[in-house]
Amino acid sequence: MANDHLSRIDSFPYRHRVADVMHTPLATVTPKTSVVEAAGIMARLSVSSLVTVDGDGKPIGIVTERDMVRAFSINVGGGAVGDIMSSPVISICDDAYVFMAIGRMERRDLRHLIVVNSTGRAVGMLTSRALLKIRAANILSINDELGEAHNAADLGHVRKQLPMLAEKLLAENISALNVSSVISAVYGDMTRRAWEMAVSHMEKSGGGPQPAPAVLLVLGSGGRGESMLKPDQDNALVHSGSEMDDEWFRDAAIYMSKLLDDAGIPFCKGEVMASNQKWRRSIDGWKKEISKWVSSNDPESLLMVDIFFDFIAVAGDMELADRLRANALAAAGSSVVFLTMMGAAFSNYSAPIGLFGRIKTTDGRVDLKLKGILPIISSSRIMSLQHAIDETSTSARLDALKDEKVLNDSDAMGLKESHELIQGIILRQQIEDIKQGLDPSSWVNPQMLSPWQLGKLKTALKRLEGAHLLVHDSLSKMSEHPN
16 A cells, blocks of 8 residues: 555544444344335335344344345345345444544445444444545555455555554644554454464364364553554463363464564564463463462562453454453452552652753663553553453543542543653654664653653653552552452
8 A cells, every 4th residue: 555545644533433423223123024124114214224133133134225126126025134135244343443444345345334342233334425524535444454464464564554654643633542542453453363364274274163262362552552653462362162272272373473473563572472371271261360360479470460451352252351351350359469569569650850850861761661651551450450440441441530539530630641641752752763764662762852842741750650649549448448
């Protein structure tokens, strides 16, 4: 895809989710609904399509005005919807960005796109007519390229476009955290597609079909929707099979990880990947491991928790992920000792500001992930675990903590503003480093900042010195009132 496709970007599709623009309530029928009855429903509701659903509300087909005209023209109007519907159907999740939906519809020349929720139930409809108002002339269909990816080169082609996309979105005044969310969505779909390719490879190479239901998780910043332009593989696998099935899942995970590495998402240096048996377990195995983490005072266990508890499911059986999250929240939230130990890990944080108000640097740079973002992420995670808040993004956690009266408006807003500011500074430094042929990281040169930005950064960093006190106050109330 030529880079000039990025020269003009309509920012709306990158700001809004499919749920914001889909048509609801959704008009549905069953395969046994008569064609005549279906035609009456379409006329009464003034809709151009009906979704055929199964007993669980999951879409199995679609019937459009064209299908109706064709049915009556060949005298099958007395038949059932199941005889004339188009199947299987293409869908998109309601929390996907609008730009993904536009790309999917344009690439596949669709007039209708069914919207499903996280459990696969049909919840809405997008039409080409409804999207016409927000379609840019040269809208980038970057994410839907992944649906057509067949090898690492195809995946890598998508990844290479992200720095320019991020730069253009920032130039359009899209918030840094929204830009990171878009980047995370693309990384997540790259991981999902790599897993699909791995499963297909196993089937074609003699490994056989997947032996048991499984779900692939993306961990860490990808799970929080806060990825930037220095990716690595943080993923895990949950399955409902036995130990005998592990060999199949191991081989598939190894194939997936190699694909991602070749595509420019490197192997995790800490081996936090489903190809490592520590990060590939049955649902019961994961429950036991989480219980071990929560009851342990081992620093390595705390590191595991930091990565794991922000997971998001990207492929497979979402119910397994829901079960695991419920178990993890219950286990972590019930142990004040465990949460206190997590808080102690950053209780000695001090702002990297020295004499005369200068930011302390090493070789001219400061690590704003370690010295800036980490206290915000950690404090919001700990308090969210304490209060059984199942959000994964830091921003959503802070909002929920404010709604639950755990944080007051000022503290929650201060942490959110600090996060947005620091995330943007790191992203812009990464974009500049990539232009200069340097490896992007979270290390920032303060001299690249304007006096206004530098002043805001210093204020944000000083504010973070109180983050551990917010956690301490919250946990103290838990100790006083354990139940």
